[in-house]
Amino acid sequence: MTRRPTILDVAARAGVSKSTVSLVLQNSKQVKSETREAVRAAMAEIGYVYNRAAAQMRSQSAGLVGLVINDLRNPFFTEFATVLQMTLAAKGYATVIANSDEDADLQAKLMGSMIEHGVSALVVSPAYDESGDAFDQVERAGIPAMQVLRKTDPRTGLFPFASFDYAAGSARATRHLMNQGAKRIAFVGGMEGRAITEERKSGYLAEIKRAGAEPFTLHGRSSRGFGVEAVHALSKDVDAAICFNDLVALGMLSGFAREGVELGRDFRLVGFDDIEDCAQVWPQLSSVACDIEGFAKGVADGLLAWMQDGVTPPPEYRAPVDLVARTSSTGRNP
Structure with a gap:
């Protein structure tokens, strides 16, 4: 090699990314020992010399x-x-x-x-x-x-994986609807067989089984459009529903409004995620609340500790959820 070797040359020789070579040069704890050894061997083979002064200038960004x-x-x-x-x-x-x-x-x-x-x-x-x-x-x-x-x-x-306790959320929503007098509760939305759908549905299924009732599931896209369609696909004896997410629930809310069905009295509805729209639509939508702001800050803090101090987040973390009961399930205006 006639020109001076670069960090890209080291990465190519070691079979890693440019960022991995940079981490090795910074003595980062993030890099596994075998990877670090492979990078250093590649540096020696091609005669790469680390320009620490230039690196310090780049690190200011x-x-x-x-x-x-x-x-x-x-x-x-x-x-x-x-x-x-x-x-x-x-x-x-x-x-x-x-x-x-x-x-x-x-x-x-x-x-x-x-x-x-x-x-x-x-x-x-x-x-x-x-x-x-x-x-x-x-x-x-x-x-x-x-x-x-x-x-x-x-x-x-x-x-590492971080998420919410979705199973607990659907279980709590199911108990809430039962306490409001619902006799036949459906779970609506989410693509069948996907892990996230099964997880969000699992708490509902457990509570339905505990009550000796029959489940009713209606799977489909996680969209408002599917929610509107779902209104016409429910069994006649279904008088309440938990939705895979708030988008499906907001679609159902619109569909019921077109049919003249009064939510909270004729039908009880709960969404999932508690996005901002839930408190702004009419009637206001009950929803399983996930503190997405606090969750995102926690993920950022964990990632920073990993990058800066080599402290790996736990393999799996589930943040708690809550239920915000509004007019669509209680019939009571705020």
């Missing part, structure tokens, strides 16, 4: 964190991304945010591109049906990466 979200159109995920970005910015880190649009192949490309551009860490709310190598490339890069709100990779020791 903010670090970079990659954030990949499965659906930024959903206000729940948008709020999470916003709070995470602002919390990291307060600590001097810039955030690159990308929407995978529930496309696993696109997600893998986005994650790979972020790694190539030298992000210090990744936070991913994964798309389903992923091809299998999205997180493998993160492992090869040797950078911190967290799964949030959804878990698609079982290796939580490598890629």
Whole structure:
């Protein structure tokens, strides 16, 4: 090699990313010992010399964190991304945010591109049906990466997972509807068979079984449009519903309004996530509340501790949820 070797040459020889080489040069605790040895061997082989003065000048700029979200159109995920970005910015880190649009192949490309551009860490709310190598490339890069709100990779020791206690949320919503006098409760929305759907539905199923009742599930897209359609697909004896998310519930609210059905009296309805719209529509929508702001700040703090101090977050964490009962399930105006 006639020119002076660069960090990119080291990365290519070692089979890692540029950001991994940078972490090794900074003696970061984030990099596994075998990866560190491979990088140092590559440096020796090609004669790379670390310019510490130049590196110190570069370090004056903010670090970079990659954030990949499965659906930024959903206000729940948008709020999470916003709070995470602002919390990291307060600590001097810039955030690159990308929407995978529930496309696993696109997600893998986005994650790979972020790694190539030298992000210090990744936070991913994964798309389903992923091809299998999205997180493998993160492992090869040797950078911190967290799964949030959804878990698609079982290796939580490598890629810690943080979410909410969704099962407890649907169980609490089911008990609430029973206490309001509901006789037949449905679970509406969410794609059948997906882990997140089964998780959000599990508490409902447990409470229905405990009461000796029959479940009624109606699966479909997590959208307002599906919620409107679901109004006409319910069994005639269903008098209450818990929705997979607030978008489905808001669609049902509109559908019932068109049919002249009074929520809280003729039918009782509970959403999930408690996005801002729930308190602004009429009638106001009851919902399982997830403190997405506090959750996002907690994820940011955990990621910062991992990047700066080498303290890995716990393999799995579930934040508590609450139920905000409003007119759509109680019939009482605020």
